[in-house]
Amino acid sequence: MLNKDTRILIVGLGLMGGSYAKALKRQGYVVGAITRSQETIDYALANGLIDSGSTVPSQEAVGSYDLVVFALYPHVFLQWIADYQKFIKPGALLTDVTGVKGSVVYRVQEMLRPDLEFVAAHPMAGREVYGVRNADCGIFKGANYIVTPTKTNTEDAIRKVELLGETLGFARISRLSPERHDEMIGFLSQLTHCIAVALMTCKDVEHMSAYTGDSFRDLTRIAKINDEMWSELFLLNRDELLSQIDMFTGKMDELRAAIADGDTETLRELMRLSSRRRTFFDK
Amino acid sequence: MLNKDTRILIVGLGLMGGSYAKALKRQGYVVGAITRSQETIDYALANGLIDSGSTVPSQEAVGSYDLVVFALYPHVFLQWIADYQKFIKPGALLTDVTGVKGSVVYRVQEMLRPDLEFVAAHPMAGREVYGVRNADCGIFKGANYIVTPTKTNTEDAIRKVELLGETLGFARISRLSPERHDEMIGFLSQLTHCIAVALMTCKDVEHMSAYTGDSFRDLTRIAKINDEMWSELFLLNRDELLSQIDMFTGKMDELRAAIADGDTETLRELMRLSSRRRTFFDK
Numbered sequence: 001m002l003n004k005d006t007r008i009l010i011v012g013l014g015l016m017g018g019s020y021a022k023a024l025k026r027q028g029y030v031v032g033a034i035t036r037s038q039e040t041i042d043y044a045l046a047n048g049l050i051d052s053g054s055t056v057p058s059q060e061a062v063g064s065y066d067l068v069v070f071a072l073y074p075h076v077f078l079q080w081i082a083d084y085q086k087f088i089k090p091g092a093l094l095t096d097v098t099g100v101k102g103s104v105v106y107r108v109q110e111m112l113r114p115d116l117e118f119v120a121a122h123p124m125a126g127r128e129v130y131g132v133r134n135a136d137c138g139i140f141k142g143a144n145y146i147v148t149p150t151k152t153n154t155e156d157a158i159r160k161v162e163l164l165g166e167t168l169g170f171a172r173i174s175r176l177s178p179e180r181h182d183e184m185i186g187f188l189s190q191l192t193h194c195i196a197v198a199l200m201t202c203k204d205v206e207h208m209s210a211y212t213g214d215s216f217r218d219l220t221r222i223a224k225i226n227d228e229m230w231s232e233l234f235l236l237n238r239d240e241l242l243s244q245i246d247m248f249t250g251k252m253d254e255l256r257a258a259i260a261d262g263d264t265e266t267l268r269e270l271m272r273l274s275s276r277r278r279t280f281f282d283k
Numbered sequence: 284m285l286n287k288d289t290r291i292l293i294v295g296l297g298l299m300g301g302s303y304a305k306a307l308k309r310q311g312y313v314v315g316a317i318t319r320s321q322e323t324i325d326y327a328l329a330n331g332l333i334d335s336g337s338t339v340p341s342q343e344a345v346g347s348y349d350l351v352v353f354a355l356y357p358h359v360f361l362q363w364i365a366d367y368q369k370f371i372k373p374g375a376l377l378t379d380v381t382g383v384k385g386s387v388v389y390r391v392q393e394m395l396r397p398d399l400e401f402v403a404a405h406p407m408a409g410r411e412v413y414g415v416r417n418a419d420c421g422i423f424k425g426a427n428y429i430v431t432p433t434k435t436n437t438e439d440a441i442r443k444v445e446l447l448g449e450t451l452g453f454a455r456i457s458r459l460s461p462e463r464h465d466e467m468i469g470f471l472s473q474l475t476h477c478i479a480v481a482l483m484t485c486k487d488v489e490h491m492s493a494y495t496g497d498s499f500r501d502l503t504r505i506a507k508i509n510d511e512m513w514s515e516l517f518l519l520n521r522d523e524l525l526s527q528i529d530m531f532t533g534k535m536d537e538l539r540a541a542i543a544d545g546d547t548e549t550l551r552e553l554m555r556l557s558s559r560r561r562t563f564f565d566k
Contacts, residue, residue, distance in 0.1 A: 124495065124496035125496060125497075126496065126497075143497075144494055144495060144496065146494055172493050174493045174494060176494070181494075185494075187486060187488075188491060188494060188495045188496065189495075189498055189499065191482075192499050193498065194535065194538050194539075194542075195478060195482070195502065195535070196502070196557070197538065197553055197554055197557040198531060198534040198535045198537075198538050199474075199475070199478070199531060200556070200560050200561055201534055201553050201557050201560070202530045202534035203470060203530060205470075205560055205563070205564075206560060208467065208470075208471060208563075210427055210455050210457045211427055211457060211464075211467045211468075212407065212427060212471045212472075212564060213408060213409065213426065213427065213471065213472055214409075215472055215475045215504075216471045216472065216564070217564055218502070218504055218505070219475045219478065219479070219501065219502050219505075220557075220564060221498075221501050222501070223557040223558065223560070224557075224558045224561045224562070225554045225557060225558055226554075227550070227551040227552075227555050228551065230550075230554060231547050231550040231554065232547075234542055234550060235542065235547065235550075238542055238543070238545070241542060242539065242542060245535065245538075245539050245542075246539075247485045248481060248482060248485050248535075249532055249536075249539075250485065251481040251484055251485035252477065252478070252481045252532055252535075253532075254481075255477050255480065255481050255528075256525065256529075256532075259477075259517055259518065259525060260525060262518055262521070264518065267514040267517060267518075268510040268514050269510075270480055271508045271509075271510035271513060271514065272510050273484050274479070274480040274483040274484050274503075274507075274508060275506065275507045275508055275510070277483050277484070277489060278483055278503055278504075278506040278507045279507070280488070280489050280491075280492050281488075281492050281495060281499070281500055
């Protein structure tokens with residue numbers, strides 16, 4: 001667990017920032033917030049998610065926190081660091097929840113004041129709803145948390161960010177390089193969102209709900225997607241995502257050929273491999 | 284509800300046949316079974332899923348039932364009709380649970396004795412486990428049930444098969460032609476299973492479970508797949524499935540091009556359409 005005296009600032013009180021705040025307040029930490037809308041702050045204060053909050057970054061609102069968590073869109077995050085890092089307490093530790101790493105982590109670290117340290121992390125949790133009103137620290141339970149340190153990071157700071165993951169309740173905490181993270185997430189998360197969107201848009205399906213089973217529902221749960229956030233994340237991981245898409249569509253072509261040829265043995269072999277591998281992902 | 288005096292025979296006591304038996308016995312119907320293994324019958328008798336059962340079709344085992352439900356692999360179903368329809372009670376009604384229709388329904392109807400009637404149906408429910416020991420009539424709750432009559436069917440018989448769906452507890456009962464059913468199922472069910480298998484086999488993923496979120500788990504739940512049954516179902520619906528695969532991969536190509544071109548507006552438009560459409564499938 002993080003030291004109980006750690007004062008934590010959440011920048012960006014959306015679903016994820018709000019869920020962080022909720023989990024940390026519950027554990028007794030002092031939690032502050034910077035977010036765009038006063039209404040969000042009022043809600044978070046009234047519901048005990050934060051101790052204080054402000055819509056404007058300032059020395060007063062930012063300067064007393066030991067750990068700052070950024071839960072912003074990537075471009076907003078980068079701009080925030082450029083504009084407001086001057087307010088951050090000397091020696092503070094910074095982390096984030098951003099879904100891509102290679103195109104963000106190094107840029108933040110390059111522009112950061114030398115007395116601050118940024119260790120990036122990616123909580124592999126989420127929901128298809130948005131905003132602080134849906135904050136839910138239950139989403140961390142049983143979930144994975146990936147820390148993506150670079151060579152410039154200190155072991156002490158990396159360890160603290162891992163402790164944050166433990167404190168939030170994540171089940172498995174891993175370390176990956178930013179590049180390996182982006183490859184992994186390009187496949188496990190971005191490709192799956194592409195598939196869900198393609199499946200939902202390739203055909204006029206609005207009259208089909210009377211005929212569907214659970215498989216179609218499961219494959220398209222994530223087709224409800226925040227278009228602003230995900231289009232940004234896709235493009236920030238473009239090359240990796242393109243190669244993951246190509247790998248997947250290549251395998252679809254192989255499956256298609258086996259069906260076209262009536263090649264039962266190839267089909268069954270792919271299905272058996274698929275069944276075996278899926279057991280690794282049972283929760 | 285089906286008339287309470289209806290005596291029902293289930294042919295094939297697997298997960299689906301067993302779940303039918305369980306639901307019908309609970310409602311007080313007399314349920315018999317024909318299935319390959321004596322162990323299955325012993326289990327079903329001991330657990331109150333059936334009133335009687337036999338591993339061998341005979342006049343005695345088959346001849347007293349008013350409604351016969353076939354829960355067999357398609358080729359086994361066709362062979363069963365050819366070999367044993369002579370035992371079925373004159374005037375009896377036949378139905379099934381087969382996942383493809385065009386390549387099955389007409390062939391059964393063509394070879395059927397003139398005093399029997401077959402109305403095909405497809406329960407859109409299932410689980411990733413097999414066998415009578417996993418029989419679970421809870422899978423019908425909230426699920427869809429599709430009846431696929433042909434021109435030779437009588438309204439009275441179609442209505443009875445719909446009543447069977449109601450009796451089992453299905454939430455929505457629809458009628459579709461066999462052809463329309465196969466198109467729908469090619470898209471909603473077979474294509475989704477192809478996607479799950481391709482996703483699970485396109486990359487060595489066994490070490491990835493520490494990094495995954497729920498989206499990958501959701502998209503691959505059905506990657507645990509009965510290779511014998513599904514390869515048969517795919518090939519019995521080959522042309523339709525191929526055209527559904529082509530439609531989907533065409534849309535993946537479009538999405539890929541938008542990502543490659545950095546075309547945020549096209550990406551966001553696809554995501555917004557996808558999000559809107561997905562709301563039609565909320566359960």
